[in-house]
Amino acid sequence: MPETDIHDLPPAIQRSLLEARERVARLHAELPRWNLVVWTAGNVSERVVVRGDGRPSAEDLLVIKPSGVSYDQLSAEAMVVCDLRGRLLDGTRSPSSDTAAHAYVYRRMPEVGGVVHTHSSYATAWAARGEPIPCALTMMGDEFGGEVPVGPLAIIGDDSIGRGIVETLSGHRSPAVLMRNHGPFTIGPSAEAAVKAAVMVEEVAKTVHLARQHGEPLPIPEEVVDRLYERYQNVYGR
Amino acid sequence: MPETDIHDLPPAIQRSLLEARERVARLHAELPRWNLVVWTAGNVSERVVVRGDGRPSAEDLLVIKPSGVSYDQLSAEAMVVCDLRGRLLDGTRSPSSDTAAHAYVYRRMPEVGGVVHTHSSYATAWAARGEPIPCALTMMGDEFGGEVPVGPLAIIGDDSIGRGIVETLSGHRSPAVLMRNHGPFTIGPSAEAAVKAAVMVEEVAKTVHLARQHGEPLPIPEEVVDRLYERYQNVYGR
Amino acid sequence: MPETDIHDLPPAIQRSLLEARERVARLHAELPRWNLVVWTAGNVSERVVVRGDGRPSAEDLLVIKPSGVSYDQLSAEAMVVCDLRGRLLDGTRSPSSDTAAHAYVYRRMPEVGGVVHTHSSYATAWAARGEPIPCALTMMGDEFGGEVPVGPLAIIGDDSIGRGIVETLSGHRSPAVLMRNHGPFTIGPSAEAAVKAAVMVEEVAKTVHLARQHGEPLPIPEEVVDRLYERYQNVYGR
Amino acid sequence: MPETDIHDLPPAIQRSLLEARERVARLHAELPRWNLVVWTAGNVSERVVVRGDGRPSAEDLLVIKPSGVSYDQLSAEAMVVCDLRGRLLDGTRSPSSDTAAHAYVYRRMPEVGGVVHTHSSYATAWAARGEPIPCALTMMGDEFGGEVPVGPLAIIGDDSIGRGIVETLSGHRSPAVLMRNHGPFTIGPSAEAAVKAAVMVEEVAKTVHLARQHGEPLPIPEEVVDRLYERYQNVYGR
Numbered sequence: 001m002p003e004t005d006i007h008d009l010p011p012a013i014q015r016s017l018l019e020a021r022e023r024v025a026r027l028h029a030e031l032p033r034w035n036l037v038v039w040t041a042g043n044v045s046e047r048v049v050v051r052g053d054g055r056p057s058a059e060d061l062l063v064i065k066p067s068g069v070s071y072d073q074l075s076a077e078a079m080v081v082c083d084l085r086g087r088l089l090d091g092t093r094s095p096s097s098d099t100a101a102h103a104y105v106y107r108r109m110p111e112v113g114g115v116v117h118t119h120s121s122y123a124t125a126w127a128a129r130g131e132p133i134p135c136a137l138t139m140m141g142d143e144f145g146g147e148v149p150v151g152p153l154a155i156i157g158d159d160s161i162g163r164g165i166v167e168t169l170s171g172h173r174s175p176a177v178l179m180r181n182h183g184p185f186t187i188g189p190s191a192e193a194a195v196k197a198a199v200m201v202e203e204v205a206k207t208v209h210l211a212r213q214h215g216e217p218l219p220i221p222e223e224v225v226d227r228l229y230e231r232y233q234n235v236y237g238r
Numbered sequence: 239m240p241e242t243d244i245h246d247l248p249p250a251i252q253r254s255l256l257e258a259r260e261r262v263a264r265l266h267a268e269l270p271r272w273n274l275v276v277w278t279a280g281n282v283s284e285r286v287v288v289r290g291d292g293r294p295s296a297e298d299l300l301v302i303k304p305s306g307v308s309y310d311q312l313s314a315e316a317m318v319v320c321d322l323r324g325r326l327l328d329g330t331r332s333p334s335s336d337t338a339a340h341a342y343v344y345r346r347m348p349e350v351g352g353v354v355h356t357h358s359s360y361a362t363a364w365a366a367r368g369e370p371i372p373c374a375l376t377m378m379g380d381e382f383g384g385e386v387p388v389g390p391l392a393i394i395g396d397d398s399i400g401r402g403i404v405e406t407l408s409g410h411r412s413p414a415v416l417m418r419n420h421g422p423f424t425i426g427p428s429a430e431a432a433v434k435a436a437v438m439v440e441e442v443a444k445t446v447h448l449a450r451q452h453g454e455p456l457p458i459p460e461e462v463v464d465r466l467y468e469r470y471q472n473v474y475g476r
Numbered sequence: 477m478p479e480t481d482i483h484d485l486p487p488a489i490q491r492s493l494l495e496a497r498e499r500v501a502r503l504h505a506e507l508p509r510w511n512l513v514v515w516t517a518g519n520v521s522e523r524v525v526v527r528g529d530g531r532p533s534a535e536d537l538l539v540i541k542p543s544g545v546s547y548d549q550l551s552a553e554a555m556v557v558c559d560l561r562g563r564l565l566d567g568t569r570s571p572s573s574d575t576a577a578h579a580y581v582y583r584r585m586p587e588v589g590g591v592v593h594t595h596s597s598y599a600t601a602w603a604a605r606g607e608p609i610p611c612a613l614t615m616m617g618d619e620f621g622g623e624v625p626v627g628p629l630a631i632i633g634d635d636s637i638g639r640g641i642v643e644t645l646s647g648h649r650s651p652a653v654l655m656r657n658h659g660p661f662t663i664g665p666s667a668e669a670a671v672k673a674a675v676m677v678e679e680v681a682k683t684v685h686l687a688r689q690h691g692e693p694l695p696i697p698e699e700v701v702d703r704l705y706e707r708y709q710n711v712y713g714r
Numbered sequence: 715m716p717e718t719d720i721h722d723l724p725p726a727i728q729r730s731l732l733e734a735r736e737r738v739a740r741l742h743a744e745l746p747r748w749n750l751v752v753w754t755a756g757n758v759s760e761r762v763v764v765r766g767d768g769r770p771s772a773e774d775l776l777v778i779k780p781s782g783v784s785y786d787q788l789s790a791e792a793m794v795v796c797d798l799r800g801r802l803l804d805g806t807r808s809p810s811s812d813t814a815a816h817a818y819v820y821r822r823m824p825e826v827g828g829v830v831h832t833h834s835s836y837a838t839a840w841a842a843r844g845e846p847i848p849c850a851l852t853m854m855g856d857e858f859g860g861e862v863p864v865g866p867l868a869i870i871g872d873d874s875i876g877r878g879i880v881e882t883l884s885g886h887r888s889p890a891v892l893m894r895n896h897g898p899f900t901i902g903p904s905a906e907a908a909v910k911a912a913v914m915v916e917e918v919a920k921t922v923h924l925a926r927q928h929g930e931p932l933p934i935p936e937e938v939v940d941r942l943y944e945r946y947q948n949v950y951g952r
Contacts, residue, residue, distance in 0.1 A: 376631075
């Protein structure tokens, strides 16, 4: 795959990139707002489709936060554009060090339009024990369709994080995976949907954590979980 | 019951609807302010009486938040108006998916003027275990007159949530019910009173949760709870 | 003791009252800022000395928050003035329902210039168990000179809360008492010092609570506590 | 070492002092932002090198927060300048009572350009038990290169706090030490790096605390910790 020169792209794609930069910048503000990140940790990305027929492919681009930049400085202009090998195509700063993992997910999961990574405290606490979050809340039935699964211990720097995400989430209802000893990654058809999943996984991680501190949560029958999930997905059309 | 056309209502009712829209919009801001909700979860509604004698009836209307709208965008104009069957009468967006439960409560409990639903973490943790919050704080005597009760596991989409709320709270001092595996619903003579109850139920859920982490709270004698409740209800006239 | 007419007071006292209203209004903003209160709970008061020689007496006045007013509306004008029997002398709203307890403290403890009451979660959790907070932090040595003591279960409406505070704190180093099943009251030479104590008691209540969740805090030798307390009180001159 | 008169310093040093005042004032705002401090607790300092060759020495100066000043009033002008014996050289208020500890660290650790002290709740809870935070998160491998160590119980007023910090951190990868029964001190090549370490130590203290509440975190193999640390330090060049 040859490198793309961003200025050779058709005007429609360039407009899509601008819009994605604005959305991704704005969505980053949701991470500190809901207490999912500290300092410059955490990142949101969005896929930009480049094929004329509008179908996702391995030639797509992604917009992501640059590395080590304060949440106060996350303007649309500060965002960076990479190809799906994680190579920087546009931007004055280095892409987030998690870019390779995001890119891997977009390459292998064409239905994914947005990816989010945080170290939100309660979700990461489950990840540190390598323990899935059991489905003890109707809200979990709605959003996750069951438990939130755990992915492997994977080291940054090669494809092992991306591979761990894809292997865990492929064919799973949950849009969130707890990467072992690391933290949650979430996916969605758009960056906004992935941010929502990041907010919700921390919320359910906290609530079930609290519930278990004084006993066991009551189980929700599996067919009830199925009904919750189907209704919610139809109504909100994830 | 035939459908109401909102524009045929007398001017006084239309003014009441406008005022209720403003109050309900403003009160929604209290939910994220006191950390009771994340993302677009949670909702506040208020009854608008339509009968000329000012008495509540099954013909009343309710004002509620639309579904899936960010807390930043909750203006008075964005609120929606429904009848007490949960049918949308005025508004450009779908009503909250919890509208049927709110409407059921207004139909069956004429003394209720406001209903609130959240998934606030500590209250929902008690709900996940199906465990009432014992009355271990003078503040609980004041506000709840005893323990906060648990309602059944009920599924959204029919009247079972509304029925569970009404059956649990009818004849109970507490304005809050913890719906099993789901979260708290609160009621009050006004939307503001129901919001206050939503704030207080999370506060006492948290404090009693914390107290029990290092032993058992000291019990408050029943006659003390009664005196607290009676004094507080007389002073503040719930 | 006859009732005082506020407008008959000398101009110097009237100026003191104005200044106290401003300080007390401003200090109330610290309570939600440090997460010590929800809704309209919590209150700060300050003594205003009326005797020409500047010495505190039972004829002094107090400035306190009115009852049931939102933290957004706490202007200097909204504050109310009472005598030390808790009777309203100036203000358009009812004084806080805790005014009698504040007034009792000022009557019996002439060294006290400010009183604060909150239901802050961690401090109230210790209060619910009736358990003093052990001195496990150098910060506690500094600020409290040892453990934070517990007062009796007392019911609002007569002098029993005030008496419980005075009996527990008289001759004690701690400026904070955990009233059983109720919450913390703090005192200080000024309203600001009492607010600081309210902030600090929640902080140490939380930190020692957390420490004990995974074992016992290491004890601090008593002579070290004494040295911390003496140094700090000399430096900051409480 | 004779006392320095600040106005006799070369213009370049005076400019450095001005810039350091601005940075240190701005960085103090990060402490309440990330919930690391309450009231006026906590402090950030930065070394200003005075030698013409730009190499740190015991003749350097430090810029630090004055004692007992509210976080709302921390302007660059309010900051104070001390020598590395902790003596005030410039400023209208007393330096923080922790200045001696900061100064000791700068005297003994020439590689340190910034020091931060907080009483952040979770880190201080580990400190109260005298228990190091085990390395259970990839983020800890990145930032701390292993566990976060504990320093001795040391009393303010002489060099024992500074000595405890230096002895614990010398030759250790971690930029954070949990001073027993007291709280965390962090160091870095700049004040900003030390603030980041203060934010991160509270984050990992909280997450590992939560993880252990429902079992033991899974261990991360030592060679994985080493790879995480080396990669991260090379990329971000601490």
